[in-house]
Amino acid sequence: MAKIFHSVRLDDEKCVGCTNCIKRCPTEAIRVRNKKAYIISDRCIDCGECIRVCPQHAKYAVMERLEETTKYKYNIALPAPALYGQFNNLENVDYVLTGLKRLGFDKVVEVSKAAEYISSATRMMMETDTLKKPVISTACPAVVRLIRIRFPNLIPNLLPLFAPVDFAARIAREEAIKETGLKDEEIGVFFISPCPAKRTALKNPLGYSKSGVDGAIAIKDIYPQLVQNMDKLKLEDVEVINDSGIIGVGWASSGGEAAGLLKERYLAADGIRNVINVLEELEDEKLNDLDFIELNCCTSGCVGGVLTVENPFVAKARIQRLRKFMPVSCNSIRNEYELEELSLTEEVTPSPALKLADNVVKAMRMMSELKKIEASLPGLDCGICGAPSCRALADDIVRGYAEETDCVLSKLQLGGNTDWLPAPFRSKVINEEVGEEKNDEG
Amino acid sequence: MSESIKLHYVVPGDDFTRAGAASGDVKRTLKQLGISPNAIRNVAIAMYEGEINMVIHAGGGEIDVEITEDKINMVLADQGPGIADVSLAMKEGYSTAPDNIRSLGFGAGMGLPNMKKYSDSFEIETELGVGTTLKLSVNIE
Numbered sequence: 008m009a010k011i012f013h014s015v016r017l018d019d020e021k022c023v024g025c026t027n028c029i030k031r032c033p034t035e036a037i038r039v040r041n042k043k044a045y046i047i048s049d050r051c052i053d054c055g056e057c058i059r060v061c062p063q064h065a066k067y068a069v070m071e072r073l074e075e076t077t078k079y080k081y082n083i084a085l086p087a088p089a090l091y092g093q094f095n096n097l098e099n100v101d102y103v104l105t106g107l108k109r110l111g112f113d114k115v116v117e118v119s120k121a122a123e124y125i126s127s128a129t130r131m132m133m134e135t136d137t138l139k140k141p142v143i144s145t146a147c148p149a150v151v152r153l154i155r156i157r158f159p160n161l162i163p164n165l166l167p168l169f170a171p172v173d174f175a176a177r178i179a180r181e182e183a184i185k186e187t188g189l190k191d192e193e194i195g196v197f198f199i200s201p202c203p204a205k206r207t208a209l210k211n212p213l214g215y216s217k218s219g220v221d222g223a224i225a226i227k228d229i230y231p232q233l234v235q236n237m238d239k240l241k242l243e244d245v246e247v248i249n250d251s252g253i254i255g256v257g258w259a260s261s262g263g264e265a266a267g268l269l270k271e272r273y274l275a276a277d278g279i280r281n282v283i284n285v286l287e288e289l290e291d292e293k294l295n296d297l298d299f300i301e302l303n304c305c306t307s308g309c310v311g312g313v314l315t316v317e318n319p320f321v322a323k324a325r326i327q328r329l330r331k332f333m334p335v336s337c338n339s340i341r342n343e344y345e346l347e348e349l350s351l352t353e354e355v356t357p358s359p360a361l362k363l364a365d366n367v368v369k370a371m372r373m374m375s376e377l378k379k380i381e382a383s384l385p386g387l388d389c390g391i392c393g394a395p396s397c398r399a400l401a402d403d404i405v406r407g408y409a410e411e412t413d414c415v416l417s418k419l420q421l422g423g424n425t426d427w428l429p430a431p432f433r434s435k436v437i438n439e440e441v442g443e444e445k446n447d448e449g
Numbered sequence: 450m451s452e453s454i455k456l457h458y459v460v461p462g463d464d465f466t467r468a469g470a471a472s473g474d475v476k477r478t479l480k481q482l483g484i485s486p487n488a489i490r491n492v493a494i495a496m497y498e499g500e501i502n503m504v505i506h507a508g509g510g511e512i513d514v515e516i517t518e519d520k521i522n523m524v525l526a527d528q529g530p531g532i533a534d535v536s537l538a539m540k541e542g543y544s545t546a547p548d549n550i551r552s553l554g555f556g557a558g559m560g561l562p563n564m565k566k567y568s569d570s571f572e573i574e575t576e577l578g579v580g581t582t583l584k585l586s587v588n589i590e
Contacts, residue, residue: 157480159486160490290490291472291490292490292494359483364483368518370481371452374454374481378456
């Protein structure tokens, strides 16, 4: 199997081997071994939840730096609409877009512009009967990867259209080649990204073979320089670049994509736990009365991306205000020929990352063993063994990655003195006085 | 030698928030075995309907699941009031669920019909005042 590319990485030197990240990982992809966290590559969906929770900041996202642009003769920035929510008192997005040009980009094409084409294409497709409903948005790459691993049954429901950034890259490249006469490889296209999953999607795309985007620069990395350049701008310097409206910019936060369909039978969920709950219900066919499901791994949608600067709720509120003075939409597709341009070219395939074995009989034998081991474990999910739960440890044991003795408490079952164990596992009663005081109060 | 995995679940009565826990666990187990998505969906839906029925009508019950190489057998047993008219209960849209349950979005009269629809074999034994036992199986293609 080809090596899976990831943008979320671990800094071994900073990691102290605490167990904060293992429990927050939605695909149980992290273990602690030898006092360091370890990411199981084929289970990681690059959602960035571990970056958020790591108290040591040992989890990080590998992103491109602005310096990468020196490799190309001509550079294009594709700002995510979430970028617009990062600035205080911003009333005109052209300040941001002109600011990006001052950072050295020759051209700026808004991802929200491409998003309006995708919204329009989705509206067109929803009118036909070619899609399996409820249709699931493919804009959040971490959601698509989550579905491949945990909900493969739902792959047929995925919207077979590009994510806006990929279509933005295509528009930008075609325009740039026409305007400059340069060759394709002389042009660098960079996404100004709120999250690491987007970069993973560019390097290792699902549903198409090669992305037109050369790199992704984190919003937080470009932010300080961008603000400086924006502050220096005089009103007359500000170029008119903005070419998207309420619908396109709305994609920055949860519910924006769904609202752009101008339909009522939709659901929008954000935050990885909520997304998983919705997918479970969808899989059990409990949501068949809906036409469209928008899912974003980050709270509040892309404004909540782990590489943004501003609190997602503040960013969302700012974008609401910005949208007030915008037209509804500036871009739409006209016919089925154009729809073809926006359509994914390859099928998304399921990932076998959680399967116990390729052979069902072997898998069943392993599952019987797993259930037996799980029943013998204490069920406390304490994480001391380095696995996120007792069930995950049992899973690791049958795969040969761990041993039953890794459980501190299974030793307990052998009997003996418990005084050496941490407080929650000791067979000692809390100080009686405290207990009495509590009783008095109660 | 034929392999089989046996799973046992207790479904508490009168607690909607826990209905679906058993079918969710079975679903997860089947996914790890690499069972076809279609069979998993059928099991999950049939079993979920059974759990909800137990909560609404029977004050809970017990579910035994056996996974073999070619099918998944489910036995759902409760000590509820029993079903007075089975053929009526099997009709889509017929329900004896009280209004407060319907207002929660349940009691659409699709429970038993769906269980039959999504399973490859379906047997029902019921006795008034004693309880109901459903035996379902879903083939693994």
